[in-house]
Amino acid sequence: MQQQFFLERNHPTFQPGSFASVNRPLLPHTASAVSISHFINNGNSNGSANARDMYGFRKQSQYITASEYDKWFASYEKYMHRRRRKWEALIRDSGIEFGEDGVPLAFPRKSKLVKRYVRKGIPVDWRGAAWFWYAKGPEYLKKNPGLYERLWTRGMSSPPVDSELIERDLHRTFPDNIHFRNTDQPPVNSGSPATTPGSTKSSGSNSRRNSAAPETRIVQSLRRVLYAFSLYVPKTGYCQSLNFLAGLLLLFMEEEKAFWMLVIITQKYLPGVHEINLEGANIDQGVLMMCVRESLPIVWNKIGAGIDGYLRDDMVVRLPPITLCTAAWFMSGFIGVLPIETVVRVWDCFFYEDSKVFFRIALTIFKLSERQIESVRDPMETFQIVQTTPKQLLDASSVIQSCFRRHNGFGHISQEEIDNRRRFVADRRRHVGVMTSSDILADELDSQLPSSSLPGHTSGRQKRFAGIASSGFESRKAAEDRIQMLRMGSMNMLSLNARNDYFSPPSSSRSVSGASSPAV
Amino acid sequence: MAVARDSTSSTRFAQFKLVLLGESAVGKSSLVLRFVKDQFDDYRESTIGAAFLTQTIALDESTTIKFEIWDTAGQERYKSLAPMYYRNANCAVVVYDITQAASLDKAKSWVKELQRQANENIIIALAGNKLDLDGKRQVETAAAEAYASESGLLFFETSAKSGENVTELFTAIAKRLPLETASSRQRTAPKGVDLSRPNRRAPAASNNGCTC
Numbered sequence: 001m002q003q004q005f006f007l008e009r010n011h012p013t014f015q016p017g018s019f020a021s022v023n024r025p026l027l028p029h030t031a032s033a034v035s036i037s038h039f040i041n042n043g044n045s046n047g048s049a050n051a052r053d054m055y056g057f058r059k060q061s062q063y064i065t066a067s068e069y070d071k072w073f074a075s076y077e078k079y080m081h082r083r084r085r086k087w088e089a090l091i092r093d094s095g096i097e098f099g100e101d102g103v104p105l106a107f108p109r110k111s112k113l114v115k116r117y118v119r120k121g122i123p124v125d126w127r128g129a130a131w132f133w134y135a136k137g138p139e140y141l142k143k144n145p146g147l148y149e150r151l152w153t154r155g156m157s158s159p160p161v162d163s164e165l166i167e168r169d170l171h172r173t174f175p176d177n178i179h180f181r182n183t184d185q186p187p188v189n190s191g192s193p194a195t196t197p198g199s200t201k202s203s204g205s206n207s208r209r210n211s212a213a214p215e216t217r218i219v220q221s222l223r224r225v226l227y228a229f230s231l232y233v234p235k236t237g238y239c240q241s242l243n244f245l246a247g248l249l250l251l252f253m254e255e256e257k258a259f260w261m262l263v264i265i266t267q268k269y270l271p272g273v274h275e276i277n278l279e280g281a282n283i284d285q286g287v288l289m290m291c292v293r294e295s296l297p298i299v300w301n302k303i304g305a306g307i308d309g310y311l312r313d314d315m316v317v318r319l320p321p322i323t324l325c326t327a328a329w330f331m332s333g334f335i336g337v338l339p340i341e342t343v344v345r346v347w348d349c350f351f352y353e354d355s356k357v358f359f360r361i362a363l364t365i366f367k368l369s370e371r372q373i374e375s376v377r378d379p380m381e382t383f384q385i386v387q388t389t390p391k392q393l394l395d396a397s398s399v400i401q402s403c404f405r406r407h408n409g410f411g412h413i414s415q416e417e418i419d420n421r422r423r424f425v426a427d428r429r430r431h432v433g434v435m436t437s438s439d440i441l442a443d444e445l446d447s448q449l450p451s452s453s454l455p456g457h458t459s460g461r462q463k464r465f466a467g468i469a470s471s472g473f474e475s476r477k478a479a480e481d482r483i484q485m486l487r488m489g490s491m492n493m494l495s496l497n498a499r500n501d502y503f504s505p506p507s508s509s510r511s512v513s514g515a516s517s518p519a520v
Numbered sequence: 521m522a523v524a525r526d527s528t529s530s531t532r533f534a535q536f537k538l539v540l541l542g543e544s545a546v547g548k549s550s551l552v553l554r555f556v557k558d559q560f561d562d563y564r565e566s567t568i569g570a571a572f573l574t575q576t577i578a579l580d581e582s583t584t585i586k587f588e589i590w591d592t593a594g595q596e597r598y599k600s601l602a603p604m605y606y607r608n609a610n611c612a613v614v615v616y617d618i619t620q621a622a623s624l625d626k627a628k629s630w631v632k633e634l635q636r637q638a639n640e641n642i643i644i645a646l647a648g649n650k651l652d653l654d655g656k657r658q659v660e661t662a663a664a665e666a667y668a669s670e671s672g673l674l675f676f677e678t679s680a681k682s683g684e685n686v687t688e689l690f691t692a693i694a695k696r697l698p699l700e701t702a703s704s705r706q707r708t709a710p711k712g713v714d715l716s717r718p719n720r721r722a723p724a725a726s727n728n729g730c731t732c
């Protein structure tokens with residue numbers, strides 16, 4: 001049985017959202033079973049007629065055509081087959097039994113070999129189980145029996161404060177995936193009642209939709225998971241992007257496990273990233289910017305040092321605008337950023353190796369965009385490149401290979417290193433945060449500074465600020481840079497006194513002064 | 521293409537940063553999609569973080585405007601990131617949903633924040649979206665219009681779905697933008713906008729050759 005290629009089996013893992021009770025095992029769900037077997041039977045022989053991938057997503061995107069997808073998948077499918085055989089041997093050699101569903105009952109202890117196997121991809125129908133296993137999900141489940149069911153039951157009868165936000169996003173989660181929105185059924189036009197049990201708030205937000213297809217089971221699971229999560233972790237509540245994380249998890253595991261994975265991701269892997277002030281996200285972006293600066297100086301010159309007014313030692317506090325893009329990468333675990341197969345391959349490594357994987361993947365994306373970024377003249381194009389490059393990275397294996405290639409410049413970024421840097425950035429941001437309420441100052445400065453300040457002229461405010469800013473001596477230019485910096489960022493700032501040992505002495509004055517020296 | 525023509529002496533080319541703000545699910549991304557690609561999806565994924573798009577329009581025979589559009593996530597907690605979007609924005613579209621009264625309140629608070637914090641000369645447009653759902657309207661046109669005029673905002677009711685008033689909205693903004701300033705700003709050290717244009721050595725010659 002295990003020797004069979006996964007696609008030839010009608011595996012329950014791929015009948016997502018198919019259970020009413022969270023404690024019951026997965027039951028077959030006709031609609032999705034049909035779509036899977038349709039893929040199995042016709043996927044290859046009739047590739048172009050089949051618009052969906054094995055997960056139910058549309059193969060075609062704005063950046064990838066269906067035929068590009070089919071071409072890639074033809075060889076990827078063989079690759080998956082080979083890897084699966086290797087995994088089966090590994091599991092047997094480890095003395096691990098298979099369950100009735102063909103999924104191993106446990107996974108091998110961590111080792112170099114297993115890490116290599118994981119990096120090469122976990123068999124698709126074991127994936128949920130392996131993620132759960134390596135994330136230590138079973139421990140959470142064991143410690144909290146029945147908790148999930150109690151939480152969602154409570155959530156349904158008295159919806160959490162975030163329920164309205166959740167409801168708004170339920171139908172905006174993977175609308176292109178057949179399991180989330182069944183396009184075979186035509187949308188019912190307006191006025192269809194909300195199907196949320198016990199939620200009065202949500203019926204309001206649902207009814208504003210002008211069209212609503214009947215809710216799929218996985219969407220109902222998604223609602224329960226998000227309601228339960230928002231009750232269980234109130235300091236995070238519901239954060240947009242959790243819908244995508246939970247949604248993808250639900251394609252691979254039953255909802256109680258998906259719930260615990262969401263808890264584990266937000267507490268262990270990406271601490272604080274989804275919390276109300278998003279400080280964890282900002283911290284991680286500070287860490288990422290440090291890594292980019294060290295490992296990819298060409299990129300950094302465009303996205304960081306090349307930006308007016310960004311003084312290097314403030315970059316973890318005053319994040320460069322590119323972090324508006326990259327923060328979303330982390331928050332949504334690259335969903336919607338990378339093609340879905342690449343996402344799940346990244347997640348394989350992520351749950352096994354921890355969050356350093358996200359940092360390294362982000363660096364890989366920058367690395368793969370390096371040439372293009374280097375050649376742009378209009379810096380706004382950098383945003384375009386950083387936004388579109390990852391969407392084209394269909395070849396999951398080569399992305400993973402570039403990520404973990406030796407001597408790629410960021411192999412030294414270990415989990416310990418990431419954790420240290422997270423502490424460093426957090427401390428620094430905290431330190432700076434208490435020093436001043438910067439936005440007020442920044443705004444004051446903004447309103448004081450003439451829009452076209454002439455060279456040589458320094459306003460009183462600028463002088464004063466230069467005085468605050470400098471520890472001793474600071475040129476007008478530098479002061480102006482700082483003011484510029486105040487104007488541009490959103491975060492608390494003025495890490496002006498602290499020395500940052502992570503950073504080498506400034507050497508980027510070329511681009512900075514090139515950028516802001518007043519012409520004529 | 522418009523960009524290519526800008527070096528001739530009879531055309532003006534200007535680039536402006538535009539930011540979209542507003543409550544989640546009011547249709548910010550849909551408005552942009554309609555404007556940039558003339559498309560509409562009944563089902564749009566929620567925007568996480570930010571999306572960046574550009575669209576170039578010809579204002580008249582001799583004037584080309586390129587919008588650099590930052591589309592933002594609507595959820596309250598993303599608000600902490602908002603200053604990064606709007607600090608150097610030349611214009612903002614604050615969107616509400618005409619079928620959701622509360623979304624106008626949110627829009628008003630965005631307007632207030634922009635007027636307090638953003639560039640002094642920022643052009644703000646208020647857009648009441650989902651005009652195609654007129655039957656479910658909760659916000660009266662007159663009330664929103666009165667608010668907009670007393671706050672000095674451009675005002676449109678739009679439908680990203682039908683396309684109604686979408687181009688009109690962006691064109692009206694373009695007409696309001698200070699072209700001379702923008703152009704000259706491109707040559708000189710730009711004020712805030714400059715996060716977008718750090719390096720003016722190369723582009724100054726080719727890309728910003730406005731002739732005003």
